[in-house]
Amino acid sequence: MRINFKRRILFSLLLLSYLLLSYIPPYGWWYSSVGTVLIVFFSYCIWGIDFLKQNGLQVDLKTVGRSLLLAVFVVLCAFIIMKYIADRDNVLIKFTNWRAYYHDIFYTLNEEIVLGAILLFALTDKRKIHPVIASVGLAVFFSFVHFIFYRWVFTARGIIGISTLTTLFFIGFVRNSIILQTRHIGYSWALHFGWIAVMFGSWHVNLDTNMGLTEPVRFNTYLGSVEMLIISGVLAVFFAIYWMKKRQKKEAEK
Secondary structure: OHHHHHHHHHHHHHHHHHHHHOOHHHHHHHHHHHHHHEEEEEEHHHHHHHHHHHOOOOHHHHHHHHHHHHHHHHHHHHHHHHHHHHOOOOEEEOOOOOHHHHHHHHHHHHHHHHHHHHHHHHHHHOOOOOHHHHHHHHHHHHHHHHHHHHHOOOOOOOOOOOHHHHHHHHHHHHHHHHHHOOOOHHHHHHHHHHHHHOOOEEEEEOOOOEEOOOOHHHHHHOOOOOHHHHHHHHHHHHHHHHHHHHHHOOOOOO
C-alpha cells in the first residue's frame, strides 16, 4: 500500500510538472525546460533504471542525430506550407527570437513524454490495449483536448473548427503510431517541434488589420486548411495500411 501511495504521489508531481511548467507564459521563456527536468526526475523516481524506456527517451546518438535532421526538414516544410497559406490569407510570418524557439523545444518535448510515450506505453504495456486502438483512442483524446482547452481553459480562447479537429486527429494518430513502432519519442518530437516552431514560435500578423493571429486562429488557419487536411489524412492512411499489413503478417506467421 505504501509503495502504491508513493507512486501515486510521484505520478501526481510528474503531471503537475507537465501542466504547470509547459504552457503558462508568466513564468518566462525558460520554464518549459525546468518542467522537462522535473518530468525526467520524477520518471526516474517512479521507474528507476527503466525510466528512459517508460518516458520514451531511450535513444542512441544516431537516433538523436536523425531526429534533429528530421526536425530541421519539418521546419522547412512547415514554413513552406504555412507561407503558402499565409500569403493567400494576407498574413505575414515573422521570426521572433531564440527564446521563443527554446521554449518550443521543451514544451513539445514535455507533451511527447507525458501525452505520448508514458500514456501510450501505459495503455499498451500495462493495460494490454491493442496498439491500434490505443493510437486511435489517444488521437481522439488529443483532438478533443485542444477544443476543451482553447474553449474554456487557456487565456487565448476560441473555437477550434471541425476541419482543424479532424487534422489534429490524423496528426495524433500518426504521432502515436510512430511512438509505438519506434518505442521512443525522437521522431515524433521532431515532427511536433518542426511544425510548432513556425506556427507558435513565430509571429503571424494579418496585414489587413495589422493584428497578430491568436492561437485558435492559427490552428484554424493552418491546420484547418484543405492542404493540411489532405496531407495529414494521407499520412494517417499510410500508417493505417502499415498496421493492417503488420497484422496480416503476424497472422500468416501463426
